[in-house]
Amino acid sequence: MLKVQEIRELIKLVDQSAIDEFTYESDGTSVSMKKSNGQTVSSANPKPAEAPEQPAEPVKTAEPEVKVEPKSENVPAEKPAEENTANFDHEIVSPMVGTFYAKPTPESDTYVKSGSKVEADTVVCIVEAMKLFNEIEAETTGEITEVLVEDGELVEYGQPLFRVKTK
Missing domain, CATH: 2.40.50.100 (RNA polymerase II/Efflux pump adaptor protein, barrel-sandwich hybrid domain)
Structure with a gap:
């Protein structure tokens, strides 16, 4: 079972990365994290034999400007044009x-x-x-x-x- 500090570290790492969704499973324990609307939401599913724990509350990111936006095909075409003037x-x-x-x-x-x-x-x-x-x-x-x-x-x-x- 993951310790609370390890889960916090995972939340921090996922929050700072470009990963939108993360799932970790070990010995029947599952931890899932998903970014949405500038928040990192995490939940933990313990083994069925253990007492159920409360899912973690949504955690606001330290940097609310982190947003998931679809990539546009036009952006890479424009960037080299700017770099060519370098x-x-x-x-x-x-x-x-x-x-x-x-x-x-x-x-x-x-x-x-x-x-x-x-x-x-x-x-x-x-x-x-x-x-x-x-x-x-x-x-x-x-x-x-x-x-x-x-x-x-x-x-x-x-x-x-x-x-x-x-x-």
């Missing part, structure tokens, strides 16, 4: 699915940051896939204008990692 000519993309690392070791400095000058053979990051650490090179000459992912973040194949203003 100060970059080239994007360095991930060649594989994996974990992005901005530095060779946790104690080291980052390979590159915004404003760094790069050559075609400059290592800009590491993408780890299946315990293999793959060094990613810039493949262009220029200046990094923007770092698009955080250290330790999961990246997809073809996902932009850096923006570069080429020379």
Whole structure:
């Protein structure tokens, strides 16, 4: 059975995420949470052999501006048009699915940051896939204008990692 503190942590995590509905089942116990109208509503269903508990009261989110809105197909088409006016000519993309690392070791400095000058053979990051650490090179000459992912973040194949203003 989950403890009250664990349920509170789950509510907080679901509230802060983009998840609209969450269900957890273990040993006959079920906890369901569903976001609706800026609120996180949770309920717990204990084992039939145990005494029934009162379902949790609806909990107002700390940030009431969290709303679930349907995605529009027009939004992605408009966003690149805005980005095209930005100060970059080239994007360095991930060649594989994996974990992005901005530095060779946790104690080291980052390979590159915004404003760094790069050559075609400059290592800009590491993408780890299946315990293999793959060094990613810039493949262009220029200046990094923007770092698009955080250290330790999961990246997809073809996902932009850096923006570069080429020379």
